[in-house]
Amino acid sequence: MTNGAILIISGPSGCGKSTLLKKVYESIDDYYFSISTTTRSPRVGEQDGVDYFFVSKEEFEEDIKMGHFLEYAEVHGNYYGTSLKPIKQAVEEGKLVIFDIDVQGHDIVRKKLNDIVTSVFITTPTLEELEKRLTSRDTDSKDVIEKRLSNAKTEIKYFQKYDYFIINDDLEEASKQLVSIANVTRIKSKLFEKEKIIDNWLK
Amino acid sequence: MTNGAILIISGPSGCGKSTLLKKVYESIDDYYFSISTTTRSPRVGEQDGVDYFFVSKEEFEEDIKMGHFLEYAEVHGNYYGTSLKPIKQAVEEGKLVIFDIDVQGHDIVRKKLNDIVTSVFITTPTLEELEKRLTSRDTDSKDVIEKRLSNAKTEIKYFQKYDYFIINDDLEEASKQLVSIANVTRIKSKLFEKEKIIDNWLK
DSSP states (O other), rough: OOOOOEEEEOOOTTSSSHHHHHHHHOSSSSSEEOOOOOOOOOOOTOBBBTBBOOOOHHHHHHHHHHTEEEEEEEEEEEEEEEEHHHHHHHTTTTTTEEEEEOOOHHHHHHHGGGGGGGEEEEESSHHHHHHHHHHTTTOHHHHHHHHHHHHHHGGGGGGGGGSSSEEEHHHHHHHHHHHHHHHHHHHHTTTTHHHHHHHHHHH | SOOEEEEEEETTTTOOOOOOOHHHHHHOEEEOOOOOOEOOOOOTTOOOOBEEEEEHHHHHHHHHHHTTTTEEEEEEEEEEEEEEEHHHHHHHTEEEEEEEEOHHHHHHHHHHHGGGEEEEEEEEESHHHHHHHHHHHHHOOOHHHHHHHHHHHHGGGGGGGGSHHHHHHHHHHHHHHHHHHHHHHHHEEEHHHHHHHHHHOOO
């Protein structure tokens, strides 16, 4: 695997990841956004191959046996995982592969592919601000919001495992930071090409 | 020294450093560009405190004795150096301190202040392209150009000592890269503030 790179984004639901990622997509043309595979049923509006790859439990377990997953986890009786094959291909094609995964997934991917991973943890300035955002977007029940807040408090403890940490306080500033990190990740990964340029300089 | 950071830019004369640095200054407000001190005479158009601090040989040697220089070197009978005091102050104020220094200066500053240094080597895609640019800007004699090209060939051998390496082939792409590196250097240096935010999250 040469030339490509992996950018992992983690952060609580409601921290603004999707909005920030849109800015990255506008700025970088050569990226591949990793789509997870899951056994849970599609929610209204979710599309297979866009939001997730939806598969049966049997298919998922067969893929686990075959070693097809880079990482996977079982959450509330459903499997969620990242297939290795499309990632491998995108990295070989020199793309910036972007993952939106949780702290646990970050740990596993970093262990397996440390050399090409850069990671960013994104969060709101305070827990209260996260609660405000989750409440005002009005998509989750009170119970789900409580669960998300409790998860957020647990996940933020692991921020030091990440290369970067962004406080999404000001959207413009936070996007500038994330886009810069994505650009720099690209620059680092192109070192192989650069060595050829040096050879040319010194010939 | 907390919160501030140092960004060192090196690269042959004619590689486009000044043009690229202008883009950084437009993008970052909280920077301090390090001005070197020299004993050589000002050239036409050069201003004291803008291009260099111009001092006498005696003053310079006194400052060496007093340990006032972060780094200095003697080149063709003239001294060139970086005074420690303004750098220290700017770093303490949390600024991004930018140095335009050569490979030798980079080595010294990195050794002394490794924890807060990020460095970038910039060059043209080929030696021929550098020659073309130096010839077309028409400010140097043929001898000076020969000397610059020979220096460039020596300096590029040290590119691996730098954190990043930019080929200034396409100005827009190269500026995007340098601005991103500058931004990321700022983000890293703000980690201290971020730890306070985490404390707040977990209280």
